[in-house]
Amino acid sequence: MEVTRRQALTAVAGAAVGAAGAVGAARLTEHLDESTPLPFYGSPVSAVRPDRSAPSATAGSVVWGGPGGAGDATGQRRVALTFDDGPHPDWTPRVLAALEAEDVPATFFCLGRNVRDHGDLHRESVGRHELGNHTFDHRDLGRLDWSACRDEIARTSGLMEQTYGSAPTLFRPPYGHLAGAAVLAAAEAGLTTVMWSAQAREDLVAGHPDRIVDDIASQVRPGSIVLAHDTGSEDRLVTIDRLRAVIGRLRSDGYSFVTVSELVAAGPAPSSR
Ligand SMILES: [Zn+2]
Numbered sequence: 001m002e003v004t005r006r007q008a009l010t011a012v013a014g015a016a017v018g019a020a021g022a023v024g025a026a027r028l029t030e031h032l033d034e035s036t037p038l039p040f041y042g043s044p045v046s047a048v049r050p051d052r053s054a055p056s057a058t059a060g061s062v063v064w065g066g067p068g069g070a071g072d073a074t075g076q077r078r079v080a081l082t083f084d085d086g087p088h089p090d091w092t093p094r095v096l097a098a099l100e101a102e103d104v105p106a107t108f109f110c111l112g113r114n115v116r117d118h119g120d121l122h123r124e125s126v127g128r129h130e131l132g133n134h135t136f137d138h139r140d141l142g143r144l145d146w147s148a149c150r151d152e153i154a155r156t157s158g159l160m161e162q163t164y165g166s167a168p169t170l171f172r173p174p175y176g177h178l179a180g181a182a183v184l185a186a187a188e189a190g191l192t193t194v195m196w197s198a199q200a201r202e203d204l205v206a207g208h209p210d211r212i213v214d215d216i217a218s219q220v221r222p223g224s225i226v227l228a229h230d231t232g233s234e235d236r237l238v239t240i241d242r243l244r245a246v247i248g249r250l251r252s253d254g255y256s257f258v259t260v261s262e263l264v265a266a267g268p269a270p271s272s273r
Helices: 005-017 022-031 092-102 112-122 146-164 180-188 211-219 234-241 243-252 260-264
Strands: 078-084 107-110 130-133 192-194 225-229
Touching (some): 092 112, 092 234, 092 243, 107 112, 130 146, 130 260, 180 192, 225 234, 234 243
Parallel strands (some): 078 107, 078 225, 107 130
């Protein structure tokens, strides 16, 4: 079957949506055999600058977790809690209060538009929690070219630096969608791209909200990065409402809590935590 470039790109984008799962995979297989060309430069999947000029970075990194167990130079069972999509007045203050009550640091991946509108919510987070870049408008970077990815990242980092006095060093792509252009843009911005290795799965505990504690604890290993959200659909309140219970459970399992930068750094964990 003859497949046009546009159809091929549509298939890629459709598969990248991911939630469709098998449907997306089937479409990808159907349209993208090895004879189907993708544009060499300028598409979302390209990690080459569209004009083929040299990238401004020679390397970048993507992390799903930190060293754990025997691989952790600190010898500790450490975990990093992360909260995406805020700051927002609905839940961010509740998350901050729970973290404060438990004396636990976390990492917040902020949307630029929310920093613009509600940035004050994190005024006191600076120096205690870590604030990372989650793009300005939560667009799917799997659909954006290099310059658009660059713009999403740069606008957000610039605003965060202006608002909080320091630019972020971490970046998390919305939906965990990471194509070549986004990898390149994040590397050129000097950001470490942060995925996750455990997550709050509110959909799996519908009707049994207390099970969220067990569900999260069952996924966590030394070095895990845990994904949660501090704004969004109502079902996510299942986690927010039980955040102190989740922290207590992980503590009883022997975990201590660090920011993502602390988790992925080779150095020792702060002794106070
Ligand atoms: Zn998000």
